[in-house]
Amino acid sequence: xxxxxxxxxxxxxxxxxxxLKGVSLKVEAGEIFGLLGQNGAGKTTxxxxxxGILSPTEGTASLLGQACGNVAVRARVGYLPEDHxxxxxxxxxxxxxxxxxxxxxxxxxxxxxxxxxxxxxxISGRAHSKIRTYSKGMKQRVGIAQALLHDPEVIFLDEPTxxxxxxxxxxxxxxxxxxKSRGVTVFVNSHLLGEVELLCDRVVILDRGSxxxxxxxxxxxxRRGTFSLGLAEGDTLPVEMLQQRGYALTSTGxxxxxxxxxxxxxxxxxxxxxxxxxxxxxxxxxxxxxxxLFVQTVEAAEPGVDRRRRMPPPLKAQxxxx
Amino acid sequence: MKFxxxxxxxxxxTLDAKLFYVMLVLSILVVxxxxxxxxxxxxxxxxxxxxxxxxxxxMRGNPDLRNIEFKIGIDNFSRRDDRKEPWLxxxxxxxxxxxxxxGEANEEDKKRFEQLRRILRPLLTPALMEKxxxxxxxEVEVEEIKSEAxxxxxxxxxxxxxxxxxxxxKSKQEWFHQPSLFFGLVxxxxxxxxxxxxxxxxxxxxxxxxxxxxxxxxxxVLTASFLPNMMAKGSVDMLITKPMYRxxxxxxxxxxxxxxxxxxxxxxxxxxxxxxxxxxxxxxTSLLWLxxxxxxxxxxxxxxxxxxxxxxxxxxxxxxxxxxxxxxxxAIGWAHFAFIENRxxxxxxxxxxxxxxxxxxxxxxxxxxxxxxxxxxxxxxNKLLEQEFLRPRDTPNDEKLRAKQQQVYQEQxxxxxxxxxxxxxxxxxxxxxxxxxxxxxxxxxxxxxRDY
Numbered sequence: 001x002x003x004x005x006x007x008x009x010x011x012x013x014x015x016x017x018x019x020l021k022g023v024s025l026k027v028e029a030g031e032i033f034g035l036l037g038q039n040g041a042g043k044t045t046x047x048x049x050x051x052g053i054l055s056p057t058e059g060t061a062s063l064l065g066q067a068c069g070n071v072a073v074r075a076r077v078g079y080l081p082e083d084h085x086x087x088x089x090x091x092x093x094x095x096x097x098x099x100x101x102x103x104x105x106x107x108x109x110x111x112x113x114x115x116x117x118x119x120x121x122x123i124s125g126r127a128h129s130k131i132r133t134y135s136k137g138m139k140q141r142v143g144i145a146q147a148l149l150h151d152p153e154v155i156f157l158d159e160p161t162x163x164x165x166x167x168x169x170x171x172x173x174x175x176x177x178x179x180k181s182r183g184v185t186v187f188v189n190s191h192l193l194g195e196v197e198l199l200c201d202r203v204v205i206l207d208r209g210s211x212x213x214x215x216x217x218x219x220x221x222x223r224r225g226t227f228s229l230g231l232a233e234g235d236t237l238p239v240e241m242l243q244q245r246g247y248a249l250t251s252t253g254x255x256x257x258x259x260x261x262x263x264x265x266x267x268x269x270x271x272x273x274x275x276x277x278x279x280x281x282x283x284x285x286x287x288x289x290x291x292x293l294f295v296q297t298v299e300a301a302e303p304g305v306d307r308r309r310r311m312p313p314p315l316k317a318q319x320x321x322x
Numbered sequence: 323m324k325f326x327x328x329x330x331x332x333x334x335x336t337l338d339a340k341l342f343y344v345m346l347v348l349s350i351l352v353v354x355x356x357x358x359x360x361x362x363x364x365x366x367x368x369x370x371x372x373x374x375x376x377x378x379x380x381m382r383g384n385p386d387l388r389n390i391e392f393k394i395g396i397d398n399f400s401r402r403d404d405r406k407e408p409w410l411x412x413x414x415x416x417x418x419x420x421x422x423x424x425g426e427a428n429e430e431d432k433k434r435f436e437q438l439r440r441i442l443r444p445l446l447t448p449a450l451m452e453k454x455x456x457x458x459x460x461e462v463e464v465e466e467i468k469s470e471a472x473x474x475x476x477x478x479x480x481x482x483x484x485x486x487x488x489x490x491x492k493s494k495q496e497w498f499h500q501p502s503l504f505f506g507l508v509x510x511x512x513x514x515x516x517x518x519x520x521x522x523x524x525x526x527x528x529x530x531x532x533x534x535x536x537x538x539x540x541x542x543v544l545t546a547s548f549l550p551n552m553m554a555k556g557s558v559d560m561l562i563t564k565p566m567y568r569x570x571x572x573x574x575x576x577x578x579x580x581x582x583x584x585x586x587x588x589x590x591x592x593x594x595x596x597x598x599x600x601x602x603x604x605x606x607t608s609l610l611w612l613x614x615x616x617x618x619x620x621x622x623x624x625x626x627x628x629x630x631x632x633x634x635x636x637x638x639x640x641x642x643x644x645x646x647x648x649x650x651x652x653a654i655g656w657a658h659f660a661f662i663e664n665r666x667x668x669x670x671x672x673x674x675x676x677x678x679x680x681x682x683x684x685x686x687x688x689x690x691x692x693x694x695x696x697x698x699x700x701x702x703x704n705k706l707l708e709q710e711f712l713r714p715r716d717t718p719n720d721e722k723l724r725a726k727q728q729q730v731y732q733e734q735x736x737x738x739x740x741x742x743x744x745x746x747x748x749x750x751x752x753x754x755x756x757x758x759x760x761x762x763x764x765x766x767x768x769x770x771x772r773d774y
Contacts, residue, residue, distance in 0.1 A: 013773075046772075048559070048774075051559075051563045052556075052562070053559055053562055053773070054773045055771075056774070064601070071565050071566065072565060073565075074564060074565040075565040079559070079560075079563045081559040081560065082556075083555065083556045084556045084557075084559070084560060085554055085555070085556035085557040086557070086560070087331070087335065087551070087557065089334050089335050089337075089338035090331075090334065096333070098330070098331050099560070099564065100326055101324060101326070101327030102324055102327055102328075102561070102564040102565075102566060103564055104323070104324070104565060120548060146560070174568055215718055259466050280674065
């Protein structure tokens with residue numbers, strides 16, 4: 001069952017900025033879904049439309065089977081916005097109590113749940129300190145706690161590990177895996193591609209308001225037709241013969257990288273080597289990282305930002321000394 | 323429950339502002355000062371002597387009359403009843419008036435003396451005096467006591483024997499008291515003041531005018547940031563993704579913003595209610611009515627602030643616009659009273675028919691009906707308080723006196739009504755509530771359709 005469905009979603013700001021240009025996607029129940037894209041690609045706009053914070057210019061979107069913006073559905077959704085600003089006159093615990101009341105949780109439920117989620121995100125020791133005394137990472141943890149407070153069916157996390165140290169990131173990853181195991185759908189928007197790769201089942205890459213890639217992590221990172229090949233000790237790869245037959249080979253030390261061209265098959269290559277009496281000991285289909293894929297996909301510079309140029313030469317001493 | 327949660331949140335936000343505590347301390351200080359005022363009840367003799375002393379003082383103060391002796395005095399004073407309250411007593415006393423030319427007088431002084439004698443002597447007849455004293459006593463008899471000594475030249479000596487039964491002062495609040503500050507430590511330099519006048523001064527001027535204006539200003543400044551803060555990026559997302567309609571959320575937060583004014587007014591008015599009740603023995607329930615009333619006045623201003631908060635999300639703009647609106651409403655209220663209400667037909671300063679039919683007169687009057695009645699509600703609050711002071715509290719046993727007291731009360735009420743023009747709650751409240759609803763309606767609409 002699709003928990004999130006968008007169909008040809010368009011968002012126009014003013015007359016010049018088109019933040020989303022017909023985005024259509026589906027997120028299934030229990031998935032960890034990653035939304036990737038450069039700054040200004042339209043990720044936050046998409047999340048905000050799904051949550052009813054923004055209204056779409058064109059197209060439709062539904063969340064848990066209801067049109068986005070439906071008030072009742074929000075009780076089943078958790079949300080951690082990017083650049084959140086919690087009222088700093090609250091303590092961690094009182095903030096959760098406040099949000100819990102707005103969600104409609106009973107007093108008993110709040111009293112039961114708040115200490116648990118604060119412990120879950122690792123700040124129960126500072127639960128009664130004012131938020132203004134929290135570090136950025138602690139605020140992020142409170143943000144995650146409020147998103148989890150009412151045990152929602154879907155959670156939207158916009159840059160959940162922003163400002164969190166490596167240990168904290170790992171904890172958050174484990175937390176999200178735990179949520180997934182309990183059937184919660186997680187919609188993550190993050191720049192930390194390594195984490196997305198570790199966490200997400202499926203991702204969508206947005207570029208300037210349009211979906212440019214989508215699929216499972218496995219599908220997207222697989223480099224079709226590139227293999228790492230190694231023979232048993234003492235055997236030598238007949239490079240010349242293979243090149244004459246059209247195989248592109250590159251040495252990577254003890255192994256060889258084979259790039260298959262159209263019509264070539266790795267099975268044919270392996271058969272050929274075996275016929276030559278050679279013993280194949282290593283054969284791995286090469287993958288690329290999500291970051292490689294992302295950079296390849298989104299080559300253009302971030303909208304409104306110039307491409308990085310070479311560093312200018314350092315100033316000479318006399319140029320800046322008074 | 324969501325409403326209570328928003329209220330609690332606003333309370334937290336209010337309590338987080340250090341300014342709130344400063345205001346609280348100031349309010350408690352004002353209440354303490356008002357509570358430290360003690361009221362010593364003057365006897366009738368003290369009251370009469372203070373009055374005559376004042377008259378003599380003013381005559382002596384005139385440099386043109388420095389060679390003319392003018393003295394009004396009270397003599398042979400006695401009380402004929404055994405009641406405790408001076409305003410319920412029956413009295414007998416002589417009022418003496420002496421006008422004499424001093425030895426060093428010149429021709430100019432003699433002329434002035436003659437002029438004065440010609441003016442005063444006919445006024446000092448028992449009949450005229452009786453009429454004058456009837457303002458003070460429901461039953462009074464005045465008789466002139468002729469001196470046995472031969473009349474001196476250049477001297478007017480009059481002695482009037484006055485017999486009274488009861489007074490027109492209906493209660494302790496209407497009677498005269500000597501106020502002292504700090505529980506009797508420092509006598510205030512006033513002599514003939516009614517207790518109600520002293521309390522009205524404290525409530526209307528110190529608290530109602532300066533205190534309320536100060537509290538209003540601080541409230542405008544402090545609460546101006548509440549709604550912009552709520553609508554700030556990163557903060558508003560957290561709230562509008564909760565299962566609540568945006569107008570509901572906005573209105574709850576707005577009501578929460580009124581808390582600051584409500585709490586401050588409750589402390590000061592509630593405090594005054596108790597200290598005045600305990601110190602002066604007057605339990606003014608109208609003081610408690612002033613709590614919602616001042617909150618309503620603040621609600622007018624806060625609804626304007628709320629609209630501009632949605633439009634601009636900038637606290638400084640909210641403060642500036644609200645202060646401007648406050649000044650404008652104040653000025654419009656005064657202007658309407660001075661130029662329209664006070665000049666209606668039947669008023670003392672009534673304008674001519676031609677002026678009343680002038681397009682500017684009519685236009686201003688019509689436009690005024692569309693504005694919230696800030697000043698009008700403020701006046702109606704003062705009227706409420708003054709009405710409570712006028713209400714008779716000590717009822718005399720004598721039926722005739724009781725009837726007279728009721729008559730005086732009605733006359734005073736009519737006078738009060740006249741003073742406050744045609745301003746009524748039924749006119750002021752609907753227009754004001756409609757204005758607040760309009761401002762909030764616009765703000766809610768904008769908050770609902772805006773992308774955050």
